[in-house]
Amino acid sequence: MADPATQLSQWDFRRFARSDLTPMLQQYVEVKAQHPHCLLLYRMGDFYETFLADAEIVSRELEIVLTGRQAGDKIGRIPMAGIPHHALERYCAQLIEKGYAVVICDQVESPEQAKERARQAKVARRSKSDGDAPLLPLLLEDGEQIDWEGAESVLVRRAVTRVLTPGTVLEDQLLVGRRNNYLAALVQAGECWGLAFADISTGEFQVTQLESAEALVQELLRLQPAEVLLSGDAPDPLVLLRPGEASSERPECLPSQFCYTLRPRRYFELDEARRLLMETFGVRSLEGFGCENLPLAVRAAGGLVQHLLETQRGVSIPLEGIRTYTLSQYLILDHQTRRNLELTQTVRDGAQYGSLLWALDRTRTVMGGRALRRWLLQPLLDTRAIGRRQDSVAELYDEGLLRERLQRILESVYDLERLAGRCGSGTANARDLVALGESLLKLPALAEAVAASTSPYLKALQSIPVELERLGEKLRRTLVDTPPLILTEGGLIRAGVHPELEGMRGQLIEDRDWLVDLEARERARTGIQTLKVGFNKAFGYYLSISRGKAEKAPPEYLRKQTLTNEERYITPELKERETRILNAQQQTNQLEYDIFNILRQEAGRHVSALRQVARRVAALDALAGLAEVAVYHDYCRPVLGEGREVHIEAGRHPVIEQAIPAGFFVPNDARMGAEAEPDLIILTGPNMSGKSSFIRQVALIQLLAQVGAFVPARGAVLGVADRIFTRVGAVDDLATGQSTFMVEMTETANILNHATPRSLVLLDEIGRGTATFDGLAIAWAVAEYLASHIRCRTIFATHYHELNELASVVSGVANYQVTVQELADRIVFLHRVTPGGADRSYGIEVGRLAGLPPSVVARARTVLAQVEQHSQIAVGLRDSNGSASESAAG
Ligand SMILES: Nc1ncnc2c1ncn2[C@@H]1O[C@H](COP(=O)(O)OP(=O)(O)OP(=O)(O)O)[C@@H](O)[C@H]1O
Numbered sequence: 001m002a003d004p005a006t007q008l009s010q011w012d013f014r015r016f017a018r019s020d021l022t023p024m025l026q027q028y029v030e031v032k033a034q035h036p037h038c039l040l041l042y043r044m045g046d047f048y049e050t051f052l053a054d055a056e057i058v059s060r061e062l063e064i065v066l067t068g069r070q071a072g073d074k075i076g077r078i079p080m081a082g083i084p085h086h087a088l089e090r091y092c093a094q095l096i097e098k099g100y101a102v103v104i105c106d107q108v109e110s111p112e113q114a115k116e117r118a119r120q121a122k123v124a125r126r127s128k129s130d131g132d133a134p135l136l137p138l139l140l141e142d143g144e145q146i147d148w149e150g151a152e153s154v155l156v157r158r159a160v161t162r163v164l165t166p167g168t169v170l171e172d173q174l175l176v177g178r179r180n181n182y183l184a185a186l187v188q189a190g191e192c193w194g195l196a197f198a199d200i201s202t203g204e205f206q207v208t209q210l211e212s213a214e215a216l217v218q219e220l221l222r223l224q225p226a227e228v229l230l231s232g233d234a235p236d237p238l239v240l241l242r243p244g245e246a247s248s249e250r251p252e253c254l255p256s257q258f259c260y261t262l263r264p265r266r267y268f269e270l271d272e273a274r275r276l277l278m279e280t281f282g283v284r285s286l287e288g289f290g291c292e293n294l295p296l297a298v299r300a301a302g303g304l305v306q307h308l309l310e311t312q313r314g315v316s317i318p319l320e321g322i323r324t325y326t327l328s329q330y331l332i333l334d335h336q337t338r339r340n341l342e343l344t345q346t347v348r349d350g351a352q353y354g355s356l357l358w359a360l361d362r363t364r365t366v367m368g369g370r371a372l373r374r375w376l377l378q379p380l381l382d383t384r385a386i387g388r389r390q391d392s393v394a395e396l397y398d399e400g401l402l403r404e405r406l407q408r409i410l411e412s413v414y415d416l417e418r419l420a421g422r423c424g425s426g427t428a429n430a431r432d433l434v435a436l437g438e439s440l441l442k443l444p445a446l447a448e449a450v451a452a453s454t455s456p457y458l459k460a461l462q463s464i465p466v467e468l469e470r471l472g473e474k475l476r477r478t479l480v481d482t483p484p485l486i487l488t489e490g491g492l493i494r495a496g497v498h499p500e501l502e503g504m505r506g507q508l509i510e511d512r513d514w515l516v517d518l519e520a521r522e523r524a525r526t527g528i529q530t531l532k533v534g535f536n537k538a539f540g541y542y543l544s545i546s547r548g549k550a551e552k553a554p555p556e557y558l559r560k561q562t563l564t565n566e567e568r569y570i571t572p573e574l575k576e577r578e579t580r581i582l583n584a585q586q587q588t589n590q591l592e593y594d595i596f597n598i599l600r601q602e603a604g605r606h607v608s609a610l611r612q613v614a615r616r617v618a619a620l621d622a623l624a625g626l627a628e629v630a631v632y633h634d635y636c637r638p639v640l641g642e643g644r645e646v647h648i649e650a651g652r653h654p655v656i657e658q659a660i661p662a663g664f665f666v667p668n669d670a671r672m673g674a675e676a677e678p679d680l681i682i683l684t685g686p687n688m689s690g691k692s693s694f695i696r697q698v699a700l701i702q703l704l705a706q707v708g709a710f711v712p713a714r715g716a717v718l719g720v721a722d723r724i725f726t727r728v729g730a731v732d733d734l735a736t737g738q739s740t741f742m743v744e745m746t747e748t749a750n751i752l753n754h755a756t757p758r759s760l761v762l763l764d765e766i767g768r769g770t771a772t773f774d775g776l777a778i779a780w781a782v783a784e785y786l787a788s789h790i791r792c793r794t795i796f797a798t799h800y801h802e803l804n805e806l807a808s809v810v811s812g813v814a815n816y817q818v819t820v821q822e823l824a825d826r827i828v829f830l831h832r833v834t835p836g837g838a839d840r841s842y843g844i845e846v847g848r849l850a851g852l853p854p855s856v857v858a859r860a861r862t863v864l865a866q867v868e869q870h871s872q873i874a875v876g877l878r879d880s881n882g883s884a885s886e887s888a889a890g
């Protein structure tokens with residue numbers, strides 16, 4: 001077997017004998033050994049330094065200079081790269097974004113404290129050994145030696161203060177406001193999986209069990225977790241696989257685009273997981289959470305909480321209880337469908353601009369934005385739940401003034417959800433508390449505005465817990481308007497709120513005034529007009545007299561420093577005041593910090609109530625935004641029922657409509673699924689006529705209806721769908737390493753295997769990615785199977801005009817076309833969907849519009865005339881109809 005040491009990179013810390021390293025690097029390596037897979041940021045003075053392999057990574061990823069440092073006589077120079085301490089959060093954000101985990105090791109005592117510690121150790125030892133110990137140089141850091149009586153070799157103490165992994169960050173700067181940051185944990189047992197996920201910044205914690213790897217992957221793709229925990233037997237704890245990294249530790253079925261952290265198997269054992277969860281949430285059984293009988297879910301949840309315990313370092317775990325859910329509670333959208341429908345980002349460039357979320361997001365708060373995003377990705381099935389949202393949108397739609405009033409208030413509400421989380425975990429800073437206070441003080445106005453409201457989501461805000469109002473008042477009363485970010489340097493607490501603090505501040509002012517007046521007093525007393533009071537770092541306050549007048553200095557002046565043309569003195573009185581000022585300053589700072597801490601703890605005790613209100617406010621914000629869009633773009637309230645119909649009158653595509661000039665979008669009807677109406681529509685029409693737009697528009701209207709939103713149509717009656725599938729032929733998916741056509745067929749197979757009569761299936765040019773006749777044959781067979789076997793509602797957009805023949809072969813199939821007007825020299829796109837099949841694609845016409853050279857266009861016309869032959873396909877299939885439907889049924 002290969003020597004493991006040889007597999008380590010050149011600068012892996014494990015390659016070096018500790019004894020060869022300088023004392024400071026020994027300390028560094030000790031910490032590193034406990035977190036081998038994290039980047040270790042090691043505080044030295046004003047910098048966080050990285051060494052060895054970490055330094056190479058950090059300098060590459062952050063584009064900062066790679067320098068070097070002596071590591072000991074034997075080893076010589078090793079790589080080093082440092083970031084200034086004040087830029088820590090910004091750089092950490094970049095590293096986390098790239099999928100690294102970061103450990104922060106801080107100095108937990110000052111160099112002075114280290115010196116003092118060493119001195120005392122020395123004294124203690126000396127009293128034991130009768131004072132013969134040799135004098136040693138004081139070694140503060142590598143290379144820095146100070147001769148000092150009784151000195152001892154000593155290093156500043158350091159400790160790990162934070163472990164940041166992509167899924168466990170709480171800091172505002174490391175989070176995206178309008179998106180949840182999920183940490184997921186997985187447990188596998190045969191085909192089945194347990195999934196737990198949490199957003200520790202908002203307290204959301206959910207678990208479920210899934211029956212196949214495929215379903216699991218779909219959930220992961222919906223959640224887009226920042227980090228996924230897996231149990232593994234890897235020798236190192238906390239192995240981190242960055243996105244795209246190859247590893248045999250990750251089961252093959254899991255997508256490589258996420259960041260995975262391997263955790264020891266024992267963290268996922270049932271008994272341990274159950275014990276930990278009950279302890280964390282202070283309950284005696286998991287029954288109340290609904291997961292008592294879901295062992296895989298419980299194990300995943302346990303592993304997740306265990307990971308939090310380890311990374312959060314004394315910060316309490318800010319999770320609300322566990323919510324158990326099943327996939328069947330929601331409209332199922334697979335990843336391809338979410339992608340094709342461009343729910344949160346466009347296919348072309350991944351931007352939010354141009355997506356459904358972009359068209360609908362009029363939220364005023366980031367938590368409202370997060371809620372809307374979650375809703376769009378997880379529409380509902382329960383008509384009552386949908387109705388509750390619709391009722392609220394309707395009220396906000398009808399009551400325009402109320403909506404505007406609410407939205408104005410919401411504009412000045414901060415991210416209550418995450419602020420609550422940071423109070424709960426004790427990581428909030430003073431600005432967080434000010435923002436929390438300001439937001440809480442807006443709540444009474446919200447409550448007043450909705451006092452007469454009748455719809456569920458508005459009524460939920462009619463009463464605000466009085467303790468939250470009081471908390472808001474207290475925060476505003478206590479904290480200054482814009483406190484500093486640093487909590488230990490004073491300036492946090494308003495004047496007049498704390499008697500003891502007032503007394504100390506009064507004394508401080510008095511002492512400072514004494515100093516200010518000193519100059520005038522001493523000038524008068526000594527008669528030296530050039531006398532000044534100054535301050536420097538080396539010896540604090542001093543009195544300065546110009547050289548010429550120096551002999552007039554009074555005897556109690558003690559000379560401290562002689563410069564070319566001035567003498568500097570101190571007096572015992574001056575020093576006494578100075579000490580008093582410095583001490584008092586420290587004490588007031590400490591007292592302010594203490595007051596702040598008590599306040600933060602008090603806020604932390606309200607975390608549940610805060611979160612509940614935050615969720616209600618977020619939902620109201622999302623609904624008000626939906627109502628606003630509905631008003632400005634003339635949406636209607638869809639009627640949802642248990643039937644199967646899709647009846648859309650004058651429907652529009654919500655995104656295209658907003659992207660083109662007002663009034664230019666041509667509305668279209670859709671009718672299918674009911675008695676005497678088709679289940680399957682074959683949609684033909686020229687290129688550029690609007691086929692793809694139409695089928696997406698139908699899908700989006702169905703989806704929006706199940707979100708509880710109003711829809712872009714004059715009227716809509718829709719049966720609740722259990723799944724929406726959309727497939728677009730021939731999209732390249734290079735990332736998965738599959739060919740275009742293979743992807744297309746895999747996805748089509750997935751639909752045929754999963755669609756039910758309640759599903760809505762939108763197919764866009766399936767079969768396009770292969771030879772014409774193969775493609776046509778597959779398209780035909782797929783359409784036939786959907787119409788005669790599954791009987792789901794389907795719209796199939798295609799250029800295979802031969803598919804129009806299907807209507808005469810299979811019942812429940814109808815042909816529609818998107819029309820164009822043919823003028824003498826060009827065609828006009830009418831974008832109107834009408835019954836009947838198109839027989840021409842005008843593809844050459846589109847090529848001409850796109851700027852193909854005229855000779856090519858002319859030649860193409862000639863070729864077309866030659867190859868255009870009437871297809872005999874339908875005739876043949878009509879003859880073999882019996883056998884076709886037999887095989888479909890089998
Ligand atoms: N109902 C409509 N009203 C106004 N413009 C529309 C409408 N439908 C589509 N369009 C415009 O026409 C363009 C082309 O539409 P779309 O991509 O849906 O055509 P298509 O029939 O699928 O074409 P192809 O066969 O080439 O895929 C869209 O980008 C859109 O701007």
Ligand SMILES: [Mg+2]
Pocket residue numbers: 691692693764
């Ligand atoms: Mg198209």
